[in-house]
Amino acid sequence: MAAPAPEAAGNSPVEIGLVVNGRAERLRVDSRVTLLDALRERLALTGSKKGCDRGQCGACTVHVDGRRVLSCLTLAVATAGRRVTTVEGLADGDQLHPMQQAFIDCDAFQCGFCTSGQIMSAVALVDEGHTHSDDEIREHMSGNICRCGAYDNIVAAVRTAGRDGADR
Secondary structure, three states: OOOOOOOOOOOOEEEEEEEEOOEEEEEEEEOOOEHHHHHHHHOOOOOOOOOOOOOOOOOOEEEEOOEEEEOOOOEHHHHOOOEEEOHHHOOEOOEOOHHHHHHHHOOOOOOOOOHHHHHHHHHHHHHHOOOOOHHHHHHHOOOOOOOOOOHHHHHHHHHHHHHHOOOO
């Protein structure tokens, strides 16, 4: 008879503090929990989607300290002490972020599944200064997949919001 497997090292609950959408949060999570799962399951922030769970589709894109990250590949414990922004944190009350408004105005979504990740990447793209041409926008948005094929309208939204100053 085989001996019982030892408990995997590092999988005990860890308490972390982070700031999510401007609000201080304390979570007790298993050290293996992804940021995506912590956001969705522990904080009920379901805007970030679990698409591929492998970092290939971009539906889970959020910002950590102002930089876009794939939350399905980021451990929640790695964000301890950091600022996390989800699509829910972009709007200022009832006032949509300019990128959110541009996505509506340019009809840059169809089924909507990828939209939150597209918007989060697009906001970062504008902040990074990659809106000089449609080709540049396409290149820097290439990690975000739209299964409906709304790419032309997404590029138009990024161009519109970039021109109108989406980096508020």
